[in-house]
Amino acid sequence: MTTRITVLGLGKTGISIGLALEDAKKGVLRTGFDEDKELKNLAKKTKAFDEYPSNITDAIKQADIIVLDLPVDRLRTVFITVAPTMKPNSILINMSPLVKASSKWAEELLPKNVHFISAIPAFSYESMEDVNKEPRNARADLFTKSMMFIAGDAKIRKEVIDVVVDFAVLLGATPYFTDLDEVEGLIANVILLPQLAAAALASSTMLQPGWDDNQRLAGNIFHLALKPLELVNETEDYGISILQNKQNILPILEKFIAVLQHIQRLVIDEDSEGLKDLLTDILLTRKEWLDKRKEGKWNYYLSSSIPLKQDALKRFSNFSS
Amino acid sequence: MTTRITVLGLGKTGISIGLALEDAKKGVLRTGFDEDKELKNLAKKTKAFDEYPSNITDAIKQADIIVLDLPVDRLRTVFITVAPTMKPNSILINMSPLVKASSKWAEELLPKNVHFISAIPAFSYESMEDVNKEPRNARADLFTKSMMFIAGDAKIRKEVIDVVVDFAVLLGATPYFTDLDEVEGLIANVILLPQLAAAALASSTMLQPGWDDNQRLAGNIFHLALKPLELVNETEDYGISILQNKQNILPILEKFIAVLQHIQRLVIDEDSEGLKDLLTDILLTRKEWLDKRKEGKWNYYLSSSIPLKQDALKRFSNFSS
Known part of the structure; x- marks a missing residue:
């Protein structure tokens, strides 16, 4: 089985997600999309993704998971764009630092049969001295040994959380499930x-x-x-x-x-x-x-429920919305 | 004739001064000193200086100009150390961002027959994204196309200012003479x-x-x-x-x-x-x-008295205290 992940927005974070999932390739098909041709070419050059559709509808219509690497003032527009085409039961993951408003907008604009959740990465120690967010600073270890804060609204389902926890583990991050307020x-x-x-x-x-x-x-x-x-x-x-x-x-x-x-x-x-x-x-x-x-040892903050990478991949590659 | 310049403190700025004066070699003898062996070896490796004496007295006793790349809380101690050995009529240049207090300390601690002046560099555009001041970030163009603010107390003599203006020009900077308050x-x-x-x-x-x-x-x-x-x-x-x-x-x-x-x-x-x-x-x-x-075009702020590089070198290499 293969889980299809589409990344919308090929900035430093977006391209890094593709690169970080290289090891998970046998269970994951990676699709990258950005309207900016230069970014798309950069992603191609670094072999960050398996597919690069030329329009957003093709990029998302089969996706089990859509990950957003977008500025916060683009979120609403993109929600409106993807809403009619998203696969039933698929998951939209927001990585921008705006979680309560984006949840509210998702509730308002997305169809009821898809899931929305935020996953806010802390990024790796090694990337902390990056002086800019240029996409050429993308790297496979951008999330390594750092926390990823996962939060959804009150009605988020356990299966959805599990999938996003697995996703974080596959990126090399330490997932931490919490609430929007925190x-x-x-x-x-x-x-x-x-x-x-x-x-x-x-x-x-x-x-x-x-x-x-x-x-x-x-x-x-x-x-x-x-x-x-x-x-x-x-x-x-x-x-x-x-x-x-x-x-x-x-x-x-x-x-x-x-x-x-x-x-x-x-x-x-x-x-x-x-x-x-x-x-x-x-x-x-x-x-x-x-x-x-x-x-990068944050484990003492966490419950014992973080899966090992191989278990995460096994479970993750069987997720199909 | 040769003007002897000694740099005390081989940090990013100190080593860069040596490197920047490479072109002025025929008129300048460059001496570098730091108590930190590692910094001295780094300076040697980059060929920033012509001489590396093993003690501070040897480093300064023949110097026409001593340039300080030092933390502000080391200035007083170094003034006390160099005071008895400085050559009559030689110039001590402070590059740390503390100009009034350092002038006061110089007045108090240095002999009357030497000169003290501050030259505060703005550093080049190219170095502005350096995330740390590690000496390995030293570069010959650290001062290129950027301003250097030269200021001394009320009794500073024109000949001394001229020498420091020439020094700034040789480093590639745009000298600007002003007062301590500014x-x-x-x-x-x-x-x-x-x-x-x-x-x-x-x-x-x-x-x-x-x-x-x-x-x-x-x-x-x-x-x-x-x-x-x-x-x-x-x-x-x-x-x-x-x-x-x-x-x-x-x-x-x-x-x-x-x-x-x-x-x-x-x-x-x-x-x-x-x-x-x-x-x-x-x-x-x-x-x-x-x-x-x-x-890097700051000239409109300045008087027309900035010498050309070759004139600065000619005049500079004839300065001997």
Whole structure:
């Protein structure tokens, strides 16, 4: 038996999914689709997929699983496009960092006989220094030894969760099933807050009168600090992922401002010990995190239900919607 | 005639200076020194310098120019070390982002018959995506088509400025002579504020109760957002460059917090147009900046006194203290 997986959107994540499933080829048929010819050619060149249909309908009509590597402001449009053609009982997996709104849109726009679920990847330690999301940074080990957060709405069925858990295992990730609220909280802390901090940094420098002068010295450090803006998950309707996650973002933003006011106080008081202690604490905690990320042992957080790769493949290749 | 240049500290910048002066070899003798054997060997391997003395006294006693690629919290110690051995009329050039305090320390600790000046490089467009300051990222074109801000105290002599202008030209940079206050303002905006923003981001996530959960999803975006902390310019006494630049940092920090409160308001009001406009504005301004940085044409800011490379070399190689 063969399970047909179609990836829509051949960015860094999309192509990496194809590459990561190379080992699962005997049970999986990989289809890749993107309207951008350049991306399609890049995917072909790296042999990320088995098939490259020329239109989206051909790409999805036989798919058991459709995986979306799309900007959040494209999700609704794509739901509308795929809705009439999706196979009954097939699964649509969202990997973009917007889980509650996308679930709501799926409920509204997709037929009742298909399943929708989010699987948010943390990405591998090795990819953490990628300074851009260029598709040529795609790699088979993009998900290795890192967590994948799987969450659906209240009526998501166990069989569907099992299939997505198997999918995560085949990608090399450590699957973790949780609820939409928890995933939204995580996203707000480690994806959206960095973007808002970068936006505020840009706004308080670039959009100020002194910028004509300041931009001449702005270099490496400044550029990296603004990188989260480039990795933002909208192509045009910027801010959607923030406003849709308002409930989590607001208290986090409040905390961020409070911390800045604390730092401001340390500087006003010339409290060199206090500032040094804070920075030392941060640098140590950051090092611990990077060590833990590198080791990639997250199992102690999880139930004992993660399947071995061969079992996942066996079960997975028998899933046919 | 030959001008002897000694670089103390063989990090990315230090080794790059040696490499960048390769073309000036007939007029310049390059000496490299670092107590770290590994860095010295790396410099040797890349043929960045002509001589590698085994102790600091040998490295500096004949030097006409000493260039410092050092963390800010090492400056005072090194001033004390080099003071008794510096050649009369020689020039000590600081490249670390702390100019007023270092000038004050130089006044206090160096002999009266030597000169002290800061030359703060912006670094080349090509190096702006370097995610770390590892010495193996050293390159001959690290200063190409980017500005170098030269500043000394009120009594700095024109001959000294001319030598440092020539030095900047030989490195491939565009020299700009200004005062200590202006340079400190630029540093506060584009080097220190990004570091404080990263510190606040780290503190409001990593040092909070939810971090055990959040760290599992934290990846690429989060890691890059914290990079300014790794590129901080202290090895131990963290915060010196911030406290010593308090006067500039405080109003900038105030502005940063005000911008965050504005963003907070946009989110509370669900003002999607306002948020989108702000982010669009930022992304456009950032693009304009990157284009300008890439082009590297800063000449319109400058007087017409920048020498051509061959003239700079001719004059420079006749400087002997």
